[in-house]
Amino acid sequence: MAGRDTTSAVMTWLFYLFSRYSDVEHEVLKELGFVIGDSDEKLSQYEILKELRFLKACICESMRLYPPVAWDSKHAIADDVLPDGVSVRAGDRVTYFPYGMGRMENLWGNDRFDFKPDRWISEMEQGRIKTLKNICPYKFPVFQAGQRVCLGKELAFIQMKYIVVSILKRFKIRPVSSDRPVFVPLLTAHMAGGLKVFVQERRDCSRTEYRSTA
Ligand code: HEM
Numbered sequence: 138m139a140g141r142d143t144t145s146a147v148m149t150w151l152f153y154l155f156s157r158y159s160d161v162e163h164e165v166l167k168e169l170g171f172v173i174g175d176s177d178e179k180l181s182q183y184e185i186l187k188e189l190r191f192l193k194a195c196i197c198e199s200m201r202l203y204p205p206v207a208w209d210s211k212h213a214i215a216d217d218v219l220p221d222g223v224s225v226r227a228g229d230r231v232t233y234f235p236y237g238m239g240r241m242e243n244l245w246g247n248d249r250f251d252f253k254p255d256r257w258i259s260e261m262e263q264g265r266i267k268t269l270k271n272i273c274p275y276k277f278p279v280f281q282a283g284q285r286v287c288l289g290k291e292l293a294f295i296q297m298k299y300i301v302v303s304i305l306k307r308f309k310i311r312p313v314s315s316d317r318p319v320f321v322p323l324l325t326a327h328m329a330g331g332l333k334v335f336v337q338e339r340r341d342c343s344r345t346e347y348r349s350t351a
Pocket of ligand 1: 205293
């Protein structure tokens with residue numbers, strides 16, 4: 138479940154966001170054209186997938202707004218004092234809330250409700266992303282932080298990139314309904330009813346479009 142429900146929930150929200158922000162989807166296609174082109178061989182190479190920095194920024198931004206683990210709790214086995222001075226008694230439950238934190242103005246600014254992958258970019262070089270920001274996991278705890286951080290975090294990014302690229306290269310995904318989807322924050326958060334979509338094959342002309350603009 139750790140690696141399956143979480144990553145599939147991210148994919149659902151990401152494809153929904155791409156359909157609403159077609160300019161962002163277009164940027165991802167440009168990056169794919171530049172880094173991978175038409176090569177199926179490159180698509181399965183770890184080092185090549187790591188180069189897809191704008192796509193990583195999109196995945197992070199999607200998880201900021203729709204974290205697959207929306208909240209998570211721990212129970213104190215003994216009386217303790219948290220680093221900020223708050224006392225915890227044995228048996229108390231302490232919950233952190235990535236969904237709420239991803240929407241806090243003092244953490245993300247007054248455009249916090251907007252899907253803006255650019256907020257993850259640190260440095261550009263010759264029109265391409267050189268580095269992404271190293272955001273502290275205590276500010277963005279979608280994978281937890283500290284000693285109990287998700288062991289599959291890096292694998293999750295590679296797996297999600299591989300899936301997005303494989304689909305986006307060949308198909309255009311658009312929701313059937315224009316209704317706003319509902320976020321269901323159960324153990325693993327998901328979209329109520331899933332995302333029903335139209336799938337349209339990208340014709341050669343649209344594939345040429347992303348290559349030529351790269
Ligand atoms: C977007 C994808 C993922 C998210 C958001 C995510 C999130 C998390 C979170 C929040 C925890 C901490 C749970 C806790 O506090 O007890 C965790 C733990 C863990 N995750 Fe993930 N996870 C993802 C993908 C994966 C994948 C792909 C794998 C393995 C293939 C994986 C393996 C694990 C394991 C083994 C732990 C337990 C670590 C420990 O307690 O020492 N996760 N994950």
